[in-house]
Amino acid sequence: MSDWTKICSILAESKEAIILVHEKADGDCLGSALALAFSLHELGMKPVIYYPEEIPLVYRFLPGTEMLKIKAPGSLPESIPVIAVDCADKKRVVYDIPTNSPIINIDHHVSNDYFGTYNIVDTDAAAAGEIIYRILKDGGVRISPDMATCLYVAISTDTGSFSYSNITSETMKIASELLELGSDMNLIRENLYEKRPLSELLTIKAALANFCISEDGKLINCLLDFDTLNKDELIGADTDGLIGLLRATDGVEVALIFKEIEIGNVKVSLRSKSYVDVNIIAREFGGGGHSRAAGCTIKGNIHEIKDNVLKMVTPYLTGGINK
Ligand SMILES: [Mn+2]
Known part of the structure; x- marks a missing residue:
């Protein structure tokens, strides 16, 4: 059948x-x-x-x-x-x-x-x-x-x-x-x-003001806290273009966005370029997706969440897990 x-x-x-x-x-x-x-x-x-x-x-x-x-x-x-x-x-x-x-x-x-x-x-x-x-x-x-x-x-x-x-x-x-x-x-x-909402451009502007890249250049992340997003009514704005931009940076393997959609509730988007399975990492935090694109939502302080996720990602970049 x-x-x-x-x-x-x-x-x-x-x-x-x-x-x-x-x-x-x-x-x-x-x-x-x-x-x-x-x-x-x-x-x-x-x-x-x-x-x-x-x-x-x-x-x-x-x-x-x-x-x-x-x-x-x-x-x-x-x-x-x-x-x-x-x-x-x-x-x-x-x-x-x-x-x-x-x-x-x-x-x-x-x-x-x-x-x-x-x-x-x-x-x-x-x-x-x-x-x-x-x-x-x-x-x-x-x-x-x-x-x-x-x-x-x-x-x-x-x-x-x-x-x-x-x-x-x-x-x-x-x-x-x-x-x-x-x-x-x-x-x-x-x-x-050939048409993107202005909110996406404004989100990129806010994100690029504070992005961080690891010393070896493989891991890039940016943090969008609730106040920053809320001020410009960007809570619902699309971040696909932004994370694509981060991942496209030469030498970057993993790109992350930490987006505080409400106070104490952080949406994490994960993308990888060629070998890190970000689905495995997202699943550790109760999310999921695909090997090159995944996401999860974590409750807590956005800075602590960022530290925890970075700690989880780093061995995959340096230790060659999944390589
Ligand atoms: Mn799909």
Whole structure:
């Protein structure tokens, strides 16, 4: 039985489906969720994607955003099947899923804990969008130009425009097929790569005022405390561009951002360039992700947290663990 047939059989009874993405939604989870929602809509179902707030500005151009509904965190309605996309564990979806709701878990994180009733987890996939594409193609589902645009955005964002080490020849084949299916490259370029919110630039400005680099130049980090962020209303600002900039510094292997999202609550973003598995480090602090990009949230004093994480990272750089 193909994954698509299985999904359809799970959804058959209710005719409704709730699609969930992870907090701090990105191009992969949103593009994947929308492509999936389009395909379910074609089947005569009523899919809805719940998210607790407006999605980030840069993704509002995606086709199908009318299927996104703002819903405050809390319990979901009973017995409606839930499809979680790009979420490594139940904590990543911001809602409480009733125990009688079947869960379909579609993800590519190595830290996925198989929380679904039915799990489609492929840790070799560069993006959840790759998995969704394969499910739809194997299931004989027609992929419309709008769906192709959504899936292209999903894969493009999770691979740093097809440049990260997670890409495979399969990734490129899928991208090529999405182009043939009509993904709108002009729309994607103008909205995704040539438009950034001012808040991101202001965050970079604040971060670069206090970044630290280790003596050997392999470890770079910066600290964004609550007061600094709050002053300029930057708490929700995107830091992907910033951490990319830090990691791109010549000689740097690991880049870290410590972002105090509320007083005493620090979000740590970890990126590595070629050999340190930052997923292992993030997991030590209750988070997770991928080997080159991971994150965790730690409660406590931001300076102490920084010291603890740096202590954990340093042996991987000097001792050659994972090298
Ligand atoms: Mn992803």
